[in-house]
Structure formats: structure tokens, C-alpha cells
Amino acid sequence: PILANQIAAGEVVERPSSVVKELVENSLDAGADRIEIDIDKGGHKRILVRDNGKGIAKSELELALSRHATSKIHCLDDLEQIASLGFRGEALASISSVARLTISSKPQSQEAAWQAFAEGAELAVKVQPVAHPDGTSVDIQDLFFNTPARRKFLRTEKTEFSHIDELIRRIALSQFEVGFTLKHNGKRVRHYPAAKNAAAREKRIARVCGESFMQQALTLDSQYDGLRLHGWLSLERRHQPEHQFVYVNGRMMRDKLINHAIRQVFNEVHPGEDYPGFVLYLELDPKQVDVNVHPAKHEVRFHQARLVHDFIYRALADVLNQTLT
Numbered sequence: 001p002i003l004a005n006q007i008a009a010g011e012v013v014e015r016p017s018s019v020v021k022e023l024v025e026n027s028l029d030a031g032a033d034r035i036e037i038d039i040d041k042g043g044h045k046r047i048l049v050r051d052n053g054k055g056i057a058k059s060e061l062e063l064a065l066s067r068h069a070t071s072k073i074h075c076l077d078d079l080e081q082i083a084s085l086g087f088r089g090e091a092l093a094s095i096s097s098v099a100r101l102t103i104s105s106k107p108q109s110q111e112a113a114w115q116a117f118a119e120g121a122e123l124a125v126k127v128q129p130v131a132h133p134d135g136t137s138v139d140i141q142d143l144f145f146n147t148p149a150r151r152k153f154l155r156t157e158k159t160e161f162s163h164i165d166e167l168i169r170r171i172a173l174s175q176f177e178v179g180f181t182l183k184h185n186g187k188r189v190r191h192y193p194a195a196k197n198a199a200a201r202e203k204r205i206a207r208v209c210g211e212s213f214m215q216q217a218l219t220l221d222s223q224y225d226g227l228r229l230h231g232w233l234s235l236e237r238r239h240q241p242e243h244q245f246v247y248v249n250g251r252m253m254r255d256k257l258i259n260h261a262i263r264q265v266f267n268e269v270h271p272g273e274d275y276p277g278f279v280l281y282l283e284l285d286p287k288q289v290d291v292n293v294h295p296a297k298h299e300v301r302f303h304q305a306r307l308v309h310d311f312i313y314r315a316l317a318d319v320l321n322q323t324l325t
């Protein structure tokens with residue numbers, strides 16, 4: 001299955017930031033509220049993600065590394081209403097097929113911590129005792145060491161790190177209750193403390209999007225027929241895409257339909273101007289969307305696409321029109 005894993009790795013593991021995404025999502029699925037991401041050399045050399053989540057029992061460690069082993073879906077019905085971020089059970093197997101992976105974990109109820117190691121063709125996992133607090137660490141070293149063709153596509157340390165930084169900003173806006181720390185080459189680059197109230201949430205947004213974004217932000221919260229759209233829209237005018245964030249049921253998205261609705265509103269209300277920044281959360285019945293469209297899970301398919309499109313258009317138009325009058 002090593003070949004199958006490497007093929008799957010092509011979909012899941014494009015570059016260091018895609019590894020970070022899978023690992024951080026696993027930490028979130030494990031209920032962690034503190035996640036530390038340690039990067040060396042843009043992630044080429046090392047990616048270490050530590051969490052204080054529920055951990056993995058010793059008896060499950062090997063299984064966690066094997067393909068299509070997921071603890072998150074138990075039957076086909078679950079696929080219809082996926083609450084967790086991961087569900088394919090292939091991330092760890094794919095990553096370990098193109099890097100050296102060490103996973104250390106301790107569930108609270110287990111006395112000692114255990115560690116498993118896998119690299120490239122050797123899915124032969126050694127399990128050994130280790131010192132580790134409650135929670136899980138996944139340590140990825142030498143990404144693409146055995147796939148030179150893919151290693152060639154890695155960009156500079158700085159570029160790869162900026163993708164990771166961007167990813168952590170996006171995730172930080174989807175999980176306010178979770179504290180995140182991001183280090184690069186041993187230096188702390190970002191720190192987003194857990195935000196448990198409205199003031200702390202706005203502070204986090206200011207940290208991620210800038211003070212001036214927040215100073216000119218309008219809040220919105222609209223509901224219609226089981227759909228809810230809430231978040232912030234900033235009238236600050238010099239926004240680049242890095243200040244545009246959309247989440248569907250908590251997942252970050254770059255969805256064409258949503259973007260289309262947003263652009264349509266702005267073109268009508270402020271024709272010819274730059275699009276403002278926004279942080280928007282769309283919530284709807286999980287049965288109304290398919291998230292299983294792409295392994296990187298950036299896209300969704302809405303069952304009632306027209307309804308969703310028009311709802312977003314209406315909600316944004318209402319807020320913008322209020323500011324015009």
C-alpha cells in the first residue's frame with residue numbers, strides 16, 4: 001500500500017502548509033484548546049504540532065497511522081453529517097509515506113505516554129514508551145525525503161512559511177476558544193491566546209486582520225429559513241484577499257458560489273471600488289451541504305445553491321445599504 005499512500009499523499013500533501021493543516025485539524029478534532037506549531041526551515045526540515053487534546057491510546061497508535069483508519073466515522077450515515085474536520089483516515093498514512101513521522105501521545109486515563117514511528121516504505125511502526133504530557137505531538141521531519149520530484153517543487157523557506165502563517169490565521173478565526181502559538185526556527189511568530197468572550201474575539205480579529213480592519217468593521221447577523229450568516233465586514237478600503245475569510249459550518253472555504261454573491265453585492269453597492277475585507281460565518285444544516293468534494297476540503301456543494309447565494313447577497317446588501325443611508 002506504500003504506492004497507494006504516496007499517490008494519496010499527492011492529493012493531501014502538496015507542501016508543508018498542507019501537512020500543518022491536517023495535523024492542526026486532527027488536534028482540533030481531538031478537542032484540544034491549546035495547539036503549538038513549531039516549524040523549522042519553512043517546514044522542509046521539521047513540522048511539530050503539539051496539542052492538549054484527548055490523546056490516542058497505546059492500542060490505537062499503530063492503527064492511527066494506517067490508511068483508511070479513522071476513528072471519526074462509524075457508518076455511512078455519518079458521512080452525511082460530518083462534524084469533525086477529518087474523516088478520510090488517510091492524512092497520517094499519506095504524510096508518513098513521504099516523510100519521517102513520530103507520534104507521541106497520552107490520553108488522560110492512560111498512565112504512561114507511548115510513541116510510534118513510521119517513515120517512507122517502513123510503515124512498520126515501532127511503539128515505545130516516551131515522556132509526554134496529556135495530549136498528542138506529531139513530529140514530521142524531512143518532508144519529501146524519498147520523493148525528490150516533489151521536493152523540487154518546494155519553494156523558499158520564507159514562501160513556505162508564509163503559507164503556514166496564512167493557514168494559521170485562517171484557522172485562528174474559525175476556532176476562537178483555542179489558543180494557538182506558531183514558531184519558526186525557534187522564534188515565536190504568532191500567539192493567539194484563547195478568546196472566550198466577545199471582546200477577546202474582536203482582539204483576535206484585530207491581531208489577524210489589523211487594527212484598522214476592526215476600527216471600520218460592521219457586524220452582521222442574519223437568518224433565513226435555516227441559514228445564518230454572521231461576522232464582520234470592514235469598510236477599510238485597501239483590502240487584499242488576505243483579509244477575506246469565509247467559513248461554512250466552521251470550515252474555511254474558498255467557495256465560488258459564496259464569492260460570487262459577495263462580489264455581486266459589492267459591485268452594485270460600491271461599483272468600481274476594491275472589495276472590502278470580511279470575516280464571515282455561514283451556518284446551515286450539515287445535510288444541506290456536501291463537504292466531501294475535494295480532499296483538501298476547501299470546496300463544498302450546496303444542495304440549494306440558489307437559496308444560499310441569494311441569502312448571502314441579501315444579508316450583505318442589507319448591511320451595506322444601512323451604512324449608505
Ligand code: ADP
Nearest residue numbers: 026030064070071086087088089090091092136
Ligand atoms: P482522520 O483525521 O481522517 O480520521 P488521520 O489520518 O488524520 O485521519 O488520523 C487518523 C486517526 O488518528 C484519527 O481518526 C484519530 O483517531 C487519530 N489522531 C490523529 N491525530 C490525533 C490527535 N492530535 N489527537 C488525537 N487523535 C489523533
Ligand code: MG
Nearest residue numbers: 022026086091
Ligand atoms: Mg485528520
